[in-house]
Amino acid sequence: MAVEIKIGDRVAWVNLLSQDGNLLEIDVDGKIYKVDLMHTADGTFSILEGGYSHNIELVPQPEAKKYTAYTLYQSYDIEVIDAEARYLMNRGGNGFGSGENSISSPMPGKVVKILVNEGDQVKEGETVIIISAMKMESEYKAPKDGVVKKINVKNDDTIEGNQILIELDLTIE
Amino acid sequence: MSQIKKILVANRGEIAIRIMRTCRELDIETVAVYSEADRTSLHVRYAHEAHYIGKAPSTDSYLNIDKIIAVAKNCNADAIHPGYGFLSENAEFAKRCNEEGIIFIGPTPDVIVQMGDKIQAREAMIGANIPVVPGTEGVIETEQEVLAVIKEIGLPIMIKASAGGGGKGMRLVQEESEVVSAVRAARSEALSSFGDDSVYIEKYITSPHHIEFQILADQHGNVVHLFERECSVQRRHQKMIEETPSPLMTPELRNEMGKSAVEAARAVNYVGAGTIEFLVDNDLNYYFLEMNTRLQVEHPITERVTGIDLVKQQIRVAEGHKLDFKQEELFQKGHSIECRIYAEDPDNNFMPSAGKVYKISEPLGLGVRTDGYVYEGYEIPIHYDPMISKLIVWGKTRDEAIRRMRRALYEYKITGVKTSIKILERVMNNANFIAGNYDTHFIEKNQQQLMSSEQRNDMNDMVIIAAYIDYLDKIGRTDENTKEFTAAQSRWKKIPYINHF
Numbered sequence: 024m025a026v027e028i029k030i031g032d033r034v035a036w037v038n039l040l041s042q043d044g045n046l047l048e049i050d051v052d053g054k055i056y057k058v059d060l061m062h063t064a065d066g067t068f069s070i071l072e073g074g075y076s077h078n079i080e081l082v083p084q085p086e087a088k089k090y091t092a093y094t095l096y097q098s099y100d101i102e103v104i105d106a107e108a109r110y111l112m113n114r115g116g117n118g119f120g121s122g123e124n125s126i127s128s129p130m131p132g133k134v135v136k137i138l139v140n141e142g143d144q145v146k147e148g149e150t151v152i153i154i155s156a157m158k159m160e161s162e163y164k165a166p167k168d169g170v171v172k173k174i175n176v177k178n179d180d181t182i183e184g185n186q187i188l189i190e191l192d193l194t195i196e
Numbered sequence: 197m198s199q200i201k202k203i204l205v206a207n208r209g210e211i212a213i214r215i216m217r218t219c220r221e222l223d224i225e226t227v228a229v230y231s232e233a234d235r236t237s238l239h240v241r242y243a244h245e246a247h248y249i250g251k252a253p254s255t256d257s258y259l260n261i262d263k264i265i266a267v268a269k270n271c272n273a274d275a276i277h278p279g280y281g282f283l284s285e286n287a288e289f290a291k292r293c294n295e296e297g298i299i300f301i302g303p304t305p306d307v308i309v310q311m312g313d314k315i316q317a318r319e320a321m322i323g324a325n326i327p328v329v330p331g332t333e334g335v336i337e338t339e340q341e342v343l344a345v346i347k348e349i350g351l352p353i354m355i356k357a358s359a360g361g362g363g364k365g366m367r368l369v370q371e372e373s374e375v376v377s378a379v380r381a382a383r384s385e386a387l388s389s390f391g392d393d394s395v396y397i398e399k400y401i402t403s404p405h406h407i408e409f410q411i412l413a414d415q416h417g418n419v420v421h422l423f424e425r426e427c428s429v430q431r432r433h434q435k436m437i438e439e440t441p442s443p444l445m446t447p448e449l450r451n452e453m454g455k456s457a458v459e460a461a462r463a464v465n466y467v468g469a470g471t472i473e474f475l476v477d478n479d480l481n482y483y484f485l486e487m488n489t490r491l492q493v494e495h496p497i498t499e500r501v502t503g504i505d506l507v508k509q510q511i512r513v514a515e516g517h518k519l520d521f522k523q524e525e526l527f528q529k530g531h532s533i534e535c536r537i538y539a540e541d542p543d544n545n546f547m548p549s550a551g552k553v554y555k556i557s558e559p560l561g562l563g564v565r566t567d568g569y570v571y572e573g574y575e576i577p578i579h580y581d582p583m584i585s586k587l588i589v590w591g592k593t594r595d596e597a598i599r600r601m602r603r604a605l606y607e608y609k610i611t612g613v614k615t616s617i618k619i620l621e622r623v624m625n626n627a628n629f630i631a632g633n634y635d636t637h638f639i640e641k642n643q644q645q646l647m648s649s650e651q652r653n654d655m656n657d658m659v660i661i662a663a664y665i666d667y668l669d670k671i672g673r674t675d676e677n678t679k680e681f682t683a684a685q686s687r688w689k690k691i692p693y694i695n696h697f
Contacts, residue, residue: 026667028660035657037664049664051657058658060665067555068662077658081666082554082611088667092659093611096618099659103667131671 027104030092034104066090106184107156123166126189132156134180139189143171151189154182169193197516200224200275200299204268205239206289207279208258210569210585211491212239215277218507227273229264231257233577238569245271252579258282261289268298275299275514277507281581284490285312301514303468303489310464311487315358315396321484324463326456329475329483331398342375345397352400355379357386357393364389366433368400401483403635405476406430407442408488409457410498410506413466414513420523421454422498422506425471429623431546431639436616437623438494439533440501443594443632449480458523460484469495469510478635496567496588497532531597532590535605535620537568539582542619543647548582551575554612559604563590563597566608576613584615594632598624622646 025038040048040055049056059071066081080093081101088103102108106129135153139145145165152163169191176188203219204227205212216226216239228243233252240246247267250257257263259282268276276293278284278301287308293300302308311317315335321328330349335358336342346353346369355378357365365386367378379395387393410422426442427435441450457472464487471492473485495506504526509519540546552575558566568585570576576584589604591597602624608617623629626642639646 024668024671026664028663030656030660030663033656035660037660039664039668047661047665049661051660054657056657056661058661060661062662062665062669064669065555066666068665070658070661072658079659079662080555080609080611081662090663090666091611092663093609094659095606098614099656101659101663103663105667 024105027109029102029104030099107161124169124172124191124193125187126151126163126166126191127185127187128154128156128161128163128182129184131184132182134176134178134182134188135160136178137174137176137189139171139174141171141174145169145171145191152176154188163188165191167191167193198274198299200511200515202227202271202273202275203301203511204229204264204271204273204276204298205243205279206258206264206276206283207281208234208237208239208580210567210583211279211281211493213242213569214496214567215279215507216242218505218511221505222508222511224511227267227271229258229267231579233579236574237577238571238574247271252577254282254579259286261286261292264289265292265296265298268293269296273298275301275511277301277510278490280490280493285488287312299514301468301510303466303470307464307466308489311489313358314356314360314486315394317486318396318484320463321460324459326460326463326484327482329398329401329485332396335394335396336379339376339379342369342379342397343372346372346375349399352402354398354400355382355395356398357382357390357395359390359392359394360386365395401475401477403478403637404428405442405444405635406435406473406485407444407453407476407482408471408473408492409454410492410495411457411461411466411470411472412506412509412513412519413461413468413470414519415467415516416518418519418522419458419461419466420519420521420526421457422502422504422526423454423528424450425492425494425497427494428634428636429629429638430636435494435536436639437533437535437620438497439531439594439597440497441528441531441594444476444480446480449476449482453482456482456484460487468513469506493536493583493586494534496565496586497534500532500565500588500590501528501530502526503529530590530592531594532588533597533601534586534588535601536586536616537584537608537610537620538616539576539584539613540616541614542616546616548578549614550578550582551613553610555609556611557607557609558585559587559607561604561607563600564604565589570610584610584613598630619646622648 028035028037035052038050045061047058047060062068068079070077082091090101092099092101132154135155137152139151147168149165150162151165154161172192173190202225205215219226226243228239228246229249230240231252249263250260276298283289285308287305290300291305318328332345352370355367365382367382369378382395383393406427407424409424413419424442425438425440427438429437460472469491471488474482475485476482539549541549553570555572565588566585570584589597589600591600605617605621628634
């Protein structure tokens, strides 16, 4: 899964091409790296690249997908911008296109709580479902006034990216 | 002669642990005291006993004389070691200890009072024929007096608070026209910092070196000095790096200054470990600056080159023993440097950076010592000094010591809080420092090299890869359908989490 990673002022595009155990082939902004990468669950990384040894420590920030990274000489602020992050960034207020009559999550995750039942009246901007992805909970809101037509998931369900979770009958003005 | 069996350490942080280490070696029981903010601090965990003494602000805890005395009496401590800072130079505290029959590991209350007042100290030194910086012999009252002094000793001059310390209540005067406002500013700062607005004047030494001598004195009139410490690398009048021997020193000057330091201690009947601070100018004239009647932060470099445990000597002297070495038996062997590691951001005007230490790995290997107190998961409290630790190295020569310090700083990794490690590395690579060519203006004079944060862009891509893999790893855990990446956490260290307090 390709994502963008913001490091300082630079935004890099990065993609995993192949994996053989700890041997990885990774594309960073068009440059292909073959690395031997080992890491611990709490963020200590040893990367061997072209015979050079890189020692990196990642410290997670309170916000999901944000890190401070430490190398021998530097520290960097890092943010992973994936589909969900971009989606949340672009959404603004309720940020849906007009006429949208469904609610979906751009990311795989888990349903934390559904706040409505089929047949309920919902107002524009009302939170209808809470999804957790990457330990971060996101509230998904009704794009327009309407009635809940169908709920395709239940609490604690694991969901796919872009799966339609809730369908609405929009109130026609 | 009394044998001390239990010591209460009226301090916190690295110095509390430093003192307790020696106590452990001497089979002396240790008692820690702690504030509300320090329940998880390492000195509490290291001690045999630990007792709560109050809320986080030091006035409620580490400066609370009644409470500390009460704890000491309750747990039958024979002695109190005050460390440095807090109550270490508080005559009232030393007096209370004496009254309660507890040994205060330090000098007598009278000496603390005498040396704590800069004007009294200056007068005592003039009486003992120790050179002092030219200036007024007492407090000055009017601007006219200042102008008269300027006629006598010339400009520039420094106006200083009599009760001062730590750079507060000090004003530099380079032009006569500045006198009125400088006196007013120094007075008002002195009043608000120390509750005493008396000020005096000293000639300002233009390119000063801050060189101090360690002394040790027993209760039987024996006084020795343990050579010098060069402490000129300072920022905002706070020491950053100390070394011994001083690159400025000559054997003749050392001999002369050492004798003066011993005379200074004798002049006030000093007992215990103390430090005589001198200013030395480029022509190697030296002047008494002040005396610190306690253990210094930078004492380990003296320990390293002389092989003498200063805390052990303090305890022995307090027990009434004679010093078991003479001046001629003391030598400086090799070269030692100390770097103070602060939780602060050198790229942001040295702003303190409190917070949780995520990971720490301390340097080890030949000739390396660290005196610290933080550990992984420890939250550095906002209430106290931001010093995390002291890194001390030893080398056969100054060059070897500098190289070793660079290597040790390279090994020192602390994440989660910002530290001064990077700027210390730059000092170790600074041509003037390497040449031993520096005075107390070193940081300002070398600002450009010391503040440049060289970006190494080649590492950027590896950092990006690390963040990417960590991200994929986390996604993998929440979604079993992501097959393209197998998480690596089981491949290396099998500790899925760190247990933090």
